[in-house]
Amino acid sequence: MVKLRARCLLVGDAAVGKSALSHMFHSDGTLFQKNYSMTAGVELLMKCVQIPETSDSVELYIIDSAGKQTLVDACEKMWGEPSLLFLVFDLTSEPSFASCSHWMERVRAHCGDLQLPGVLVGNKSDLSARREVEASVAQHWAQSRGLDYHETSAKEMENCEAPLLGLARTFHALYQDHRDTIQNLGPG
Amino acid sequence: MIDSSLSSLGAKVVVAASSDENHPPENIIDGNTSTFWTSTGMFPQEFIIRFAESTQISAVTVDSYNVKQLKIEKNTSPNASQFESVTEQELKRTEGHLQSNTILLNGSNATHLRFIITSGYDHFVSVHRVSVQNVQT
Numbered sequence: 008m009v010k011l012r013a014r015c016l017l018v019g020d021a022a023v024g025k026s027a028l029s030h031m032f033h034s035d036g037t038l039f040q041k042n043y044s045m046t047a048g049v050e051l052l053m054k055c056v057q058i059p060e061t062s063d064s065v066e067l068y069i070i071d072s073a074g075k076q077t078l079v080d081a082c083e084k085m086w087g088e089p090s091l092l093f094l095v096f097d098l099t100s101e102p103s104f105a106s107c108s109h110w111m112e113r114v115r116a117h118c119g120d121l122q123l124p125g126v127l128v129g130n131k132s133d134l135s136a137r138r139e140v141e142a143s144v145a146q147h148w149a150q151s152r153g154l155d156y157h158e159t160s161a162k163e164m165e166n167c168e169a170p171l172l173g174l175a176r177t178f179h180a181l182y183q184d185h186r187d188t189i190q191n192l193g194p195g
Numbered sequence: 196m197i198d199s200s201l202s203s204l205g206a207k208v209v210v211a212a213s214s215d216e217n218h219p220p221e222n223i224i225d226g227n228t229s230t231f232w233t234s235t236g237m238f239p240q241e242f243i244i245r246f247a248e249s250t251q252i253s254a255v256t257v258d259s260y261n262v263k264q265l266k267i268e269k270n271t272s273p274n275a276s277q278f279e280s281v282t283e284q285e286l287k288r289t290e291g292h293l294q295s296n297t298i299l300l301n302g303s304n305a306t307h308l309r310f311i312i313t314s315g316y317d318h319f320v321s322v323h324r325v326s327v328q329n330v331q332t
Binding site: 008009010011012013014065068088090119120121178181182185186189192193194 | 216217228235237291293318
């Protein structure tokens with residue numbers, strides 16, 4: 008049994024639903040924040056995810072960071088060295104999807120020598136009539152950046168667990184690779 | 196001279212920031228580089244070795260993998276507190292084999308050595324052996 012720990016950076020444009028999603032995780036899907044309250048700084052949430060069919064778990068330290076451009080500079084100082092990327096856009100807003108590359112570059116600059124696995128999440132899937140970003144387009148973009156793609160609705164509590172489990176599984180797989188590697192190392 | 200493992204000399208690992216039950220921190224001081232302690236995510240990571248008695252140390256050798264920034268602190272107290280900084284180094288990256296670095300401590304006295312890994316070349320780092328060269332008396 009092992010408990011892994013990962014610093015998971017939650018970013019994306021303002022009002023795409025990052026905090027709504029993170030509150031959903033924290034309350035195990037019971038609490039949808041109906042009134043919008045903009046995150047001005049960063050909020051830290053801890054969520055422990057069990058890896059199915061093992062006794063292992065991953066503690067995700069989710070850093071919910073403000074999306075508004077003018078606040079990002081101040082928040083960046085709190086990012087530290089992230090282990091995982093949780094990138095969110097609004098399915099009803101093409102510009103929020105277009106921003107994803109900028110977000111990715113910005114986060115990568117904090118990663119030093121570490122690779123940054125993660126997920127791309129299209130939120131607000133309940134607003135299907137107003138959808139501006141096709142699933143196939145988002146899926147393709149995510150794949151080209153090495154991210155897994157998920158669609159969620161924090162409001163309808165739909166599929167919210169999937170990206171978390173995806174992140175935890177990815178980190179767990181990295182750990183297993185690392186263990187296999189060092190078990191086969193020669194002496195220095 | 197490295198004659199025997201630290202654990203056979205009565206040393207113990209009294210703190211470790213991570214633990215996988217298959218790769219416990221005791222593996223650091225068993226004198227064997229094929230067993231290891233591994234971190235389980237995020238930095239910094241640290242472990243503290245307590246010697247059976249106050250020891251004059253001329254150098255310490257650390258066999259590890261993917262460790263980047265390493266800080267070493269020591270104290271001469273019976274408790275694992277009030278450490279003073281000894282050195283801070285950036286270790287070279289290796290591939291396919293372990294990092295092996297000997298760090299001179301210039302004969303300073305210590306009852307505890309604290310190793311703080313502030314960054315790594317990967318999300319996870321491992322320490323396979325710490326051995327100590329004593330000042331010959």
